[in-house]
Amino acid sequence: MDLFIVFKSIIKAGPTVLLPIVIFLFAVCFRLSIGKAIQSALTVGAAFAGLKLVIEFLAKSLGPATKAMVTHMGVQLNVIDMGFATVAAIGWSSPIVPLMVLALLGTNIALLLLNKTNTLTVDIWNYHHALTVGTFVYFETDNVTVAVAAAACTGMFVYKMADWASPLVSKYYKLPGVTIPAIHALMNLPIAVPINWLFDRIPGFNKIDFNMETLRKYFGVFGQPLMIGLILGVGIGFLSGYDPYQAFGLGINMAAAMMLLPKMTHLFVEGLKPISEQARKVTDKKFKGRKILIGLDPAVLLGDAAVITTALLMVPILLGLAVIIPGNKLLPFADLAALPYKVAMVVALTNGNIFRSLILCTIAFIPYFYLGTWTAPMVTAAATAVGLGDSIPAGMMISSLTGTTMPITFIIYKVFVGNLMITVPILLGVFFAIWFFMEKKVMPKVELRDSISG
Template sequence: MDFFSIFKGIIQAGPTVLLPIIIFFLAVVFRVSLDKALHSALTVGAGFIGLKVIIQFMANDLGPATKAMVAHMGVNLNVIDMGFGTVAAIGWSTPIVPIIVLLIMVMNMVLLVLNKTNTLSVDIWNYHHSLSMGAFVYFTTNNIFIAVTAAAFTALVMFKMSDWASPLISNYYKIPGVTIPALHALMNLPIVMPLNLLFDHIPGVKDVNINMDTLRKYMGPFGQPLVIGLILGLGIGVCAGYDIYKAFGLGVNMAAVMLLLPKMTGLFVTGLKPISARAKEITDAKLKGRSIFIGLDPAILFGDPAVITTALLMVPILIIMTIILPGNNFLPFADLGALPYKVAMCVAVTNGNIFRSIFFCTIAFIPYFYCATWTAAMVTNTAKAVGLGSSIPSGMLISSFTGTTMPLTFLIYKACIGNLWITLPLLLISFVIGWFVIDKKVLPKLKIIKAYQK
């Protein structure tokens, strides 16, 4: 058995196996006692399994409902959303996987030592964003060096955005000491943060704040997360053409999601507390108070009812966008069940303002449809090249809301397959300018940040 096969076997054990092991060793490194380290690792593992089960439960219900809704509206497009799992599988199926994974790990350590990031990523599964970028560039150019460069640049973007996310997660979600190095959850930040600042200066609009508290205040019992889940699920069922019993069943299931997700998130927080406390003690003593944030899966954020509420409201909006956007051939499907990943940071930026979150997400999703349409043939060919062609419906192209469908990764892909002497310097200059503007001009001015700095 060669190294690649062994490495792939370890990774294929999945995050539910890897995460507790990584958390345990991380706790030991931070000098947490062995009994507490074991308890923390198993608690985090249990929370993660619970989150994944509930999210899959949600996706299994929303998938058929979405398909029925699309059929009900008579939409017929040739680029189908096969979900981020398919794109991740493409990324993990190339022979350059060990090179890219080891490179990302080394990059993370070097950036930490040089004080260019505060993110310590233990979320190895979500390296698939860099891996899929490497795969797409490799099978387009047949050049390993350019493919690895694309993957490394994608990882650099991921680490920087993770640093932007950490204060938002700490301040809004009240989960200190962690961040989420996963591009599908971070990608909308460069769009949403400036939009939020713009809305702060628009008369009338700046005062509109519809959050879970206002829903409870003005809607009474109908503003409770359980009831909101019921209403939204029922509404989606009606739009899908379900009969009243099936629509009500969907509503009850969405209510269950609203109730159970916060409990699973609570397990995450409980399990991480001993590690976060020791990490803070060590960094205060050794790094002059510098904060190090543990990078985890974005599912830890889904306990906030505003996230699920926003995600459910975005389902019919995205279906409508599918119909009205000119030139679009992309049909959202599998990734609609994963919308909480996409909206969670938007909710944090707006401090739980559901009105703004929905508006900003609608704007942010527009380029996704076109990037998916433009790169669908390439994604389909890459899937076939790595042996995943049997899962593609006959006569269809595939894409998802991840991979080259995300605006920034689309630009990275285009830069790496273009005239490299022109496109790569332009990409690097744009990244540096964007880094400076967000770091110095945008992030410090967000109300959610300023409120907790006082």
């Protein structure tokens, strides 16, 4: 029990505390010297803290602007997006969280030993996505076994999807041996990949490539990340009804984020480099040449200018979708500041093509509005049950762009609260359809494309 209390205290401290501890233990397990392990862990911790500060700065700047934009546009919706932090709090506050954490760890280790995944996640914080699914199932069914199974099943999807995404991470983001086992970062790929496959086969359309290099080539200084941040920030400011000085201030803040994020990401990579090299030596020996992937938080992807540009452009697009989608009650709000996490893998899929990334993300996000609307009563009830009811605005329900609002997590949730004899075969059918398309048809071509371009 004392060990669990210590573990829960570390988890509550958040990823800034958790990540350096896990990285240090990971380095020691791979026989890196204590001195180098400490240096790497502290470097990664400092880099992550820097990333977190910049992202929080971005959120604090963008959050009020988004709220003002909603008011300025006169949008009236009764399900408010309270953000991933609220949903994560629900997951980590569950009375069965120790069992779910052990199930997720055990599932990862078992799949590694059985050679069914190459992903070894050190991103314990983002367990909250699977924990949230398990928690919702527990509140719905009052069945511990079924809830833990739902969390473990979510983990299985994440680890396999992280394997598929690893070529995108290594080639586009230049992070070899790294992948992203965070479902909010991976969630759009099952929708975006087949549509992108179709786009590649449309004559003329498949030649359109509007990327950061294009911007720099044709727009000169106005195509630089700093200037793009300024222009987008000022644009959002005017859409929010800000006066010129406020809009310019928001633009400066966005420009600062565009400049600082790549620097923090570079520091992160420097801290991981000695661990990655040592891990590769050990796994080559122990796993007979298997390439073991280190699973990290998607914050390491946010240094790319195309990611931030796409995320900022998606803000007014998502607010527009909220207004025009029939039957929608979900108002995007808090998670708009977390959009870089959600678009990063799509940007990598398109090799930095902002034009195509915007189209793919727009299509991929449409189901979120319906799923967020449908699950809002359950999310609101769960938040109240774990003591978060005071944070819910009067007369409103809550949801987010994470949790069961994401298509696959919604499917897993519905499977485990339904008739298992009927729903489990459906889940397996969905999984194998995705597996066949991704692993047999798409990802080999991605790897071939990247090997040629690299």
